[in-house]
Amino acid sequence: MSLLDDPATCVDTIDIALGERSYPILIGQGAPLWQQAVQHFPAGTSATIVTNTTVAPLYAEQLRAQLAPHYPRVDLVVLPDGEAHKNWQTLNLIFDAMLGSGADRKAVLYALGGGVIGDMTGFAAACYMRGVPFVQVPTTLLAQVDSSVGGKTAINHPLGKNMIGAFYQPRLVVCDLATLKTLPQPELSAGLAEVIKYGPIYDMDFFAWLEQNIAALKAQDGAALRHAVRRSCEIKAAVVSADETESGLREILNFGHTFGHAIEAGMGYGAWLHGHAVAAGMVLATQLSQKLGYLPDDRFLQRLLALLEKAQLPVQAPVLDAARNAERYLALMRVDKKTQGGAIRFVLLNPPGKAHTEKIDDAIVADLLNASIAA
Template identity: 80%
Template sequence: MSSTSPTRSITPAIDHVHIELGERSYPILIGHGPSLWQQAQQHFPKGTSALIVTNTTVAPLYAQALRERLQAHYPVIHEVVLPDGEQYKDWQTLNLIFDALLGHGADRKAVLFALGGGVIGDMTGFAAASYMRGVPFVQVPTTLLAQVDSSVGGKTAINHPLGKNMIGAFYQPRLVVCDIDTLQTLPPEQLSAGLAEVIKYGPIYDMAFFAWLEQHVADLRAQQPDALRHAIRRSCEIKAAVVSADETESGLREILNFGHTFGHAIEAGMGYGAWLHGHAVAAGMVQASRLSHLLGHLPDDSFTRRLVQLLQQAGLPVQSPRIDPQRNTARYLELMRVDKKSQGGAIRYVVLKEPGKAITEKVDDATVIPLLDAIGRVTI
């Protein structure tokens, strides 16, 4: 896919990717060490106070260090520690952020800092969009998945029992700081979950990047710094190009949901938190690739086999689970119909026109049912 390349400047320690949205443009800084934070501090929004939003897992690891970096910029710094897990991405937990803001008398000049993974980033962004009708926030993602996907682009949301990310707002951060040192404390399964979102960018946009991932997936799982920086930078560049062209997901940006229609159904059907988001997306990408073949876009299953091999090497599941023993296919269809891309009750899927080029297409249930019927029986 051809698109105007986003601006990128590189220093020995820091990569800089720019999200171009006019007055709401902002930088993504990728690196580690003091030089990263020295540059990041130049972009901190001005404010009367700061609220660090984090969770019970991340707070003991990184909250104090972030607080120390904020002290020279904000006269008052507060912190709210949320429970950790996708199952807490709901109204009740979101209100804890509002409770902290109101309890501390935060005004329109308060700045929120999202310190954590995708759940923290999504909820902090939604709170920032809503509090006093909008206050600034900064993303400090501490998981690979958040660094390459959820922290970039301004999609904020909470889950509903009937659908993932169905309640939210488009609201851009002022800055994204990707400190790759925070990935050192990431459990292996969380690192693999992030790799699913990295791998996604190949089939939808850049097959040269996909080939690079095939060659370096072992380096990424071993957290080789140069490989991580390249993967994060290229992922952010692709997302920056897509978001800059279609901020509110009215067209092109939908391709970023490759595998997500199936994946979100898995998450909702199994119960939020039972499957990691990246694991569900991995299995969903395999289904979406198979659907692309059924629709006649891919001439055979050779790319699907290639995708399966890379996902397996990344430590990711490639088979979707049965989410309802009695009516699995019907349940999948029900859950996929509660999808932001659906229109008039018809399910629209991101499929591959060819490897490296994705489109969104309305597909009738009769075409998809054989894929869903085969869940649990197909051998990869």
């Protein structure tokens, strides 16, 4: 598999409008994509590619070949793969390599991989010498449609997901659709969860399109994937441009994530893929919206369940504690960035296609969890 396979004739460009921190997202594949991407590479004294043990054999040397004409030196850092390694110890491997090679404050980091690599590389870039440029080269569907865009960088803590990090924007995002051809089916499904979320929170026409095209997306049809990535990035660009630091509107992008992050932490990082946890979380968030009277019936819930099942995503959240399951969920959800004054805030639908964030009493959430998750 090559970054230059299957050349396309068109490259989609979506701009993240953030004043001095604005940058383009490029979506395409093959030579035309990379010919355009090199025009946006940040100048620097060196480049460091950060990737993992799974992605490195597939794409690291090809990205190095793209970077070599533009930097005096191109270094490579290969990290262990998986959510379980998204921590201080692994982050320090990036700093060790950069300091060891003499990388200065004009160095440029390139994140080559999925959401874990993107989050950690962005956080490393925000911290190294108080900030160096970085570029996102996402190789998973989840990263292309969500985590690579918007500047949220972080590592996990045993008590909470993504609780240590910074808002730090990349200089460029390069979504090479050819990299999705090597994506295992579970990872593709995990990415589809982040695609699906954009419908309930922002665009029900897109949700209807997903219902009609889910088989093509699962089969990795090129035209369908291109549209799904482009529309997802358009929606995220609109939201991020309006609320860069998640002080209001941007919180809607966390639909299903409050429950989902609790699942990831409670099951142990890596036991559930992020997108799988978000899928189960979206079901719970929709049920909570219905319980609060924002959805008059279960018609949308049934549509969501059908779409998630077709995408081969879980719709049933797991039991985290056989004796005190609701209490365990609530304790984990309290360690959430949307929590204020000890009150957990959830992204709710009112109606589908429009979302808001609201504090919900623990007793109401506990009732939902007890009713929805069988011990």
